[in-house]
Amino acid sequence: MHEYSIVMSLMEQCESLALQNNAKGIEQVELKIGILSGVEPVLLAQAFDTFKLDTVCHNAKLIMNIQPLVLECRDCEQQSQVDERTIICPICNSNNTLVIEGEDMMLMQLVLDT
Amino acid sequence: MCKDCGCSITHDHVDHQHIHGEHHHGQLHSNPQLNDKKTLAVIHKILDKNDVEAQHNRDHFKSHHVTAFNLMSSPGSGKTTLLEHLPQYLEQQYAVIEGDLETSRDADRLIAKGITAYQIQTGSACHLDAFMVHGALHHIDLNPIDICFVENVGNLVCPASYDVGTHKNIVLLSVPEGDDKIEKYPVMFRRADVVVITKSDLLPHFDFSIEQAKQQLDRLNPNVELLVVSVKDSDSMKTFAEWIVKNQEP
Ligand SMILES: Nc1nc2c(ncn2[C@@H]2O[C@H](COP(=O)(O)OP(=O)(O)OP(=O)(O)O)[C@@H](O)[C@H]2O)c(=O)[nH]1
Ligand SMILES: [Mg+2]
Ligand SMILES: [Zn+2]
Ligand SMILES: [Zn+2]
Ligand SMILES: [Zn+2]
Numbered sequence: 001m002h003e004y005s006i007v008m009s010l011m012e013q014c015e016s017l018a019l020q021n022n023a024k025g026i027e028q029v030e031l032k033i034g035i036l037s038g039v040e041p042v043l044l045a046q047a048f049d050t051f052k053l054d055t056v057c058h059n060a061k062l063i064m065n066i067q068p069l070v071l072e073c074r075d076c077e078q079q080s081q082v083d084e085r086t087i088i089c090p091i092c093n094s095n096n097t098l099v100i101e102g103e104d105m106m107l108m109q110l111v112l113d114t
Numbered sequence: 115m116c117k118d119c120g121c122s123i124t125h126d127h128v129d130h131q132h133i134h135g136e137h138h139h140g141q142l143h144s145n146p147q148l149n150d151k152k153t154l155a156v157i158h159k160i161l162d163k164n165d166v167e168a169q170h171n172r173d174h175f176k177s178h179h180v181t182a183f184n185l186m187s188s189p190g191s192g193k194t195t196l197l198e199h200l201p202q203y204l205e206q207q208y209a210v211i212e213g214d215l216e217t218s219r220d221a222d223r224l225i226a227k228g229i230t231a232y233q234i235q236t237g238s239a240c241h242l243d244a245f246m247v248h249g250a251l252h253h254i255d256l257n258p259i260d261i262c263f264v265e266n267v268g269n270l271v272c273p274a275s276y277d278v279g280t281h282k283n284i285v286l287l288s289v290p291e292g293d294d295k296i297e298k299y300p301v302m303f304r305r306a307d308v309v310v311i312t313k314s315d316l317l318p319h320f321d322f323s324i325e326q327a328k329q330q331l332d333r334l335n336p337n338v339e340l341l342v343v344s345v346k347d348s349d350s351m352k353t354f355a356e357w358i359v360k361n362q363e364p
Contacts, residue, residue, distance in 0.1 A: 002241050002272035010160050021154060031160070038275040038301035085300040086333040095336040103304075105160045105275075112152045 003039060006105070007047040011055045013107055018056045023112035026056050030063045030109040034102040036085055041066065065108070070101035164276060167244035171251060171279025178256035181363040182264060184278055186302060187286035188295070189268030192312040192345070194220045196286070196354070197263055198227050199345045203355035206362075208261035211250045213242040215267060230254065241272035244279050261358065270299040282307040282361050289316045293323050296330035303331065308339040308357055315344040 014026055029048075033039050041064050048062045069082040073089040074096045082090060087097050159165060175182045185193045197210055209230035212221045221233035232253045234246050247264055256262070264280055266273040285306035287295055290313065296303045303309060309331060311324065324342060331338055341357060343350040 002239075002275055005239060005241075005243070006160055006275070009163060012163070013156075013158060013160070017154065017156065021152065023152070027151060036301055036304060038271065087304075087336070088333055095332055107156050107158045107160055110154045110156060112154055114150055114152045 001043065001047075003043040003047040004051070006039060006044065007051050010048075010107060011051055011057060014060075014110065015056050017110060018112060021112055021114065023056070023114050025058070025113040026060045026110055027113050028061045028063060028109075028111035029057060029107070030065065030111075032065050032067050032104070032106045032108050034067045034104050035069060035083070036099070036103045037067075037105040039105050059113075067102050067104075069099055069103075071097040072100050073097050161275065161277075164244045167248055168277035168279035171244055171248050172281065174248075174251050174256065175262065175279070175281070176363070178259075179363075180256050180259055180262050181282075181361070182262045182280035183358070183361075184264045184266060184273075184280035184283045185286065186266045186270070186273045186283065186306075187268065187288070187312075188270045188291060191268070191286040191288040191291065193265045193268070193286055194223055195345055196310075196312065196343070197224060197229065197265065199351060200355060200358075201227065201229065203348070203351045204261075204358060206260040206359065207258055208263060209254050209256075209259045211242075211247060211254065211262065211264045213246070213265060213267045215240070220265065230259070236267055240267055240269050241276050242266050242278050243276045247278045247280075260362070270295065270302045274299075274302040274305050281363055284308050284310060286310045286312050287327070288313045289320050289322045292320075293326040293330070296327055296334065300334050303338075304335045306335060306338050307361070308341060309335075310354065311340070311342045313344060314342045314350060315346045 014029060018026055033041055045062060052058050052060060070079060071082055071087060071089055072079050073092060073094055075094040076089060076092040078091050080090050087099055088095050089097050187193055210224050212231055212233045213236055214220055215236055218233035221231040224231040232250050234250050264278055283306050285302055287309060289311065311327060328340060331340060341354055343354050345351065
């Protein structure tokens, strides 16, 4: 359940961003969760709910945008989006690809109550 | 309400939170632009602080010309056993940072073999992070060693998300666990620089297909190396030791 540790890091970021922007609170937290980021969105949401109470996020709504893989194929030079957890190019079947999206978990946007 | 939007995740118990697909929900979630609200675009890695600390750990290693390897696998795949047997096959001096939820058994096992080891007890954390490894680094004399192994907590999920400041990831998969684990734990196997199939002496007793393992890796991490090792087979241990030597930092 590393989702709890991840939420702790997220809360820290939210606290410091709220402080920097003189916000009273945070209304909404928007994340991008790659399908190969190693995070289980349902568990992350539970952890968020548990931890937010004592933080600047206590009223915050969590939005998670699930990011599929985006592959750049070095053989057919096409980009494609893949919902499966494979790095095979769906166009030419090559595995000589570059994963350009879908492995990260990012904080994308906050709605601050100022 | 997100049930209809095509995202596969159900979350009946989380009523006011939404897990979205990439597409948009129109005005459903659009934010009423009230004057006292401010939308702040951030674009920040959530584990940013850990990554910075990980780089700091790599600087520590670098300043002592030490190459660090992160050993990950499920519980009992043979991480400690491999490290117990390795001195016979490796000229280079190494130390081990051990991560376990409880006890210092693994560090004690290594120390009994004359290997320098420091135990981190993670308590409830199911993975090591860069801060824990940094704490351990200050208990280990990096001067006399060439290599530092970090034996992560036995777990194929959580450790994959944390850069601990090592240079290469070694992921073990033991024959009794089955070749389907690669497909089931894609994040971990994708992060691997080498996958070591351990306990290969047990291959005759299990339906583990090395070919199947290779095929799965091809779809996920095509440039990874695959080694097949048993501590009871000295040739395979030599191959593993050679991989370590070859992957030392310049
Ligand atoms: N037959 C056989 N058994 C092995 C081999 N390597 C390890 N084992 C056995 O596997 C069991 C678990 O090994 P450990 O080295 O403790 O595994 P680990 O990955 O360190 O376990 P945790 O630290 O608890 O996650 C022990 O009983 C070992 O003797 C091998 O090459 N062949
Ligand atoms: Mg062990
Ligand atoms: Zn965990
Ligand atoms: Zn292609
Ligand atoms: Zn330091």
